[in-house]
Amino acid sequence: MPLFITYASYSNAGIKGIIDKPIDRTEPIRAVVEKAGGKLIAAYMTTGPHDVVIVTEQADGSDAVAVGMAAAASGAVAKLETVRAWTLDEFKGIAQKASRCAEAYVPPGR
Template identity: 45%
Template sequence: MPTFIMTANLTQQSMQGMIDKPEDRRAALGALFTATGATLKDLYFTAGERDILMIVESDDPNAAVAAAMVAGASGAGTGLQTVRAWTPAEFAEIAKKAGAAASSYRKPGD
């Protein structure tokens, strides 16, 4: 199943809400992803450029983005980034496909 790595920053509103009512946000975010047809596999709060990192699986890439739209529209997060991730085995299959297609390509100037 396709895997997506999603990162975002928490808003001041979210941070204040977490201070006022500390809770594990996995259940709330998991329910949101489930409602769109995706699965939240892992959730991490991080230090650095991004505040939150989520590992999401979904056959439909639009499902993960739909969940992010809901969270963003609520004022909880900002600066969402979503990237597709591949396992080493999945990437090996991509490399095989690239190898089979390589002879059909001509680079610029050749």
């Protein structure tokens, strides 16, 4: 299954919830990911521009977006970004395809 990385930042209400009831958030995250048909690979609290980084396997991007929408709808998440990830070996195949396609591409103005 495709791999997705989600970066999330909690809203003020989300941070208050974490402080009011400090628990390991792995299982609540796993539950919503599995409800969408995916698998939680890893979940981390982080410093910097994002509070949370979540790595999941999902059938496709729409499942990953549905998980994010469900979390955002709760009001506990202020910012969310989900990206598709490829292993380096998988990306080699993409680069090879791009190499084949490049000869057919005509840049603007030529």
